[in-house]
Amino acid sequence: MSGSRGECTAEVHRGRRSLWTVTPPPRSSPAHRRCDAPRLSLLGARSRELYPLAPGSSTHAFSVRMVWVLSLAAAAGAVVVFLVLRLWVVLHSRGVTPRESLSLVVVAGSGGHTTEILRLLESLSSAYSPRHYILADTDEMSAKKINSFELDRANRDSSTMRTRYYLHRIPRSREVQQSWLSTVISTLHSMWVSFPLIYRVKPDLVLCNGPGTCVPICISALLLGILGIKKVIIVYVESICRVETLSLSGKILLHLSDYLVVQWPTLKEKYPKSVYLGRIV
Amino acid sequence: MKCVFVTVGTTSFDDLIACVSAHDSLQIIKSLGYDRLILQIGRGTVAPEPFSTESFTLDVYRYKDSLKEDLEKADLVISHAGAGSCLETLEKGKPLVVVINEKLMNNHQLELAKQLHKEGYLFYCTCSTLPGLLQSMDLSTLKCYPPGQSEKFSAFLDKVVGLQK
Structure with missing residues (x-):
């Protein structure tokens, strides 16, 4: 004292x-x-x-x-x-820069989500290259599906240069039936992993269709834009399973993506901001 | 040879397997002119014994890398409400009965099955109503399922990213 x-x-x-x-x-x-x-x-x-x-x-x-x-x-x-x-x-900012090819990040959700997104990729031209696939570290099925998809594609399209593709694994942000508190913690963790990954890849386009894993990726891509490093176009395609309501990821990304594509007219009516092109998978 | 293929995907759906392999259901399936039943039971605990007689064959397995082959040879598919199974079956142009698992509440996959039913592409029931439906349904009333227009998506994407042809 x-x-x-x-x-x-x-x-x-x-x-x-x-x-x-x-x-x-x-x-x-x-x-x-x-x-x-x-x-x-x-x-x-x-x-x-x-x-x-x-x-x-x-x-x-x-x-x-x-x-x-x-x-x-x-x-x-x-x-x-x-x-x-x-x-x-x-x-x-929706000014479109004309380009001849673009690098693409694809978030492979798991199970049906991976199948759906691969079906969408099937229709894309080879200008979408290189392709970076991001998948949950516990998801072996998706890795198999992606490898066989890319192999098929390379075999079918032997005329063009072999397109490059990469697999990146991140911690899963939410297992089915995980509690909300631990979801928050594991989402922060996967955010911590996602940002350096997205920063390294610096994609032109992020394409995803859920589930939760894609939210930290999209936020990271958005951060690149906010920090003025690169404007990344984020496209979220809602799963064909969603007829009446958007999924949680969809509801979040409705506000954070550049385009949210829905596959049923009822959803377009409910969320006029979304894009409806008919059934695309 | 006419074949029914039952699939529960990567999950389990014991009630469906138990119901479809019960004596009554087998009689109904035989009476409709089918002589082969293939059960894909996933990780369920109900695993009926396979058998083969002159007039009828029952095959049971848990998983295969691809269900394509079994879908190809099926004349009728009975499936859980999984989106993958539903869409794959419809794309192959096979008649489909989707059985809802009432123990899975808030299962968002039901939305799709219900919608596809509303549009007339498939039949839709629960385990308890399956035998009745099998007897009463008329497969010729099902509409043919048109393939998804993924080219519309690629055209849209090319435009918004500014891809030059």
């Missing part, structure tokens, strides 16, 4: 706030250096009366802190506003 050179610091408790003040140096008798608590708080109280605006007084410290807090809040607010504006700009 005692400072150097006979200065005493006093702690004044007022409700939950604790204020530190410095009293003027006493006239130097060693006996004064030992201060006891009740007297200190009295001294502290008096010093506030005597030097209401002196540097180091509680009011001054409080107002300095307030200024800091306010300017920090203002800075954080400005960053948020900036990011939201960037997000808006990124999502609304």
Whole structure:
């Protein structure tokens, strides 16, 4: 409780706030250096009366802190506003750059999702190359399907240069029936893995059709745009299984993708922002 | 040789396997002129014994890498509501009966089966109504399922990414 050179610091408790003040140096008798608590708080109280605006007084410290807090809040607010504006700009910039080929990230959901997305890929020309497939690390079936799909394609299309394709594995963001809290944690984890991957690949286009695994990938792709690194076009195709309602991933990506394609007219009516091309798988 | 193929996909659907392999159902299937029944039972615990007599053959297996071959030779497919099984069967132009698993509530795959039923591409029932449906259904009333127009998707994508031909 005692400072150097006979200065005493006093702690004044007022409700939950604790204020530190410095009293003027006493006239130097060693006996004064030992201060006891009740007297200190009295001294502290008096010093506030005597030097209401002196540097180091509680009011001054409080107002300095307030200024800091306010300017920090203002800075954080400005960053948020900036990011939201960037997000808006990124999502609304639909200027099409003419190109002859483009790199593609395909999120292979699992099971039926992988089958569906591969059927969509079948119709795409070989200009969509290289193809980067992202799949959950527990998903062996998808890896098999992708390899046999690419093999088929290469055999059929021997005239063109062999297209390159890569498999990337990330942690699965949500196992079926996983609790919501652990979903949040594992989604953050897969976000942590997705961003460096997307940053490295820097695709022109992300194509996905659910389930949850694709959300961190799309957010990472969006971040590339927000940070001004690259504008990635995000296309989400809702599964043919969804007739009446969008899936959770669909509901999230309706706002975060450039185009959300639905395959049933009822969905188009419900979500006018979506694109309906008929049944495409 | 007329063949019925029953598939439950990668999951299990014990009720369906038990129902379709029960004595009564087998009689109905025979009476409709089928002489072969193939059961793909996934990881179910109900596993009927295969048998083969002069007039009827029952085959049972859990998984195969591809169900294509069995779908090809089937004259009627009885399937769970899985989207993959439904679409693959319809694309092969095979008559399809989808059996709903009532123990799986909120299964979003039901949406698709119901819609395809509404549009007249397949029959749709539960385990308890399956024998009745098998007897009463008229396969010629099913509509032919047109293939999906994936070329529309590629045209759309080429346009929005600015791909030059």
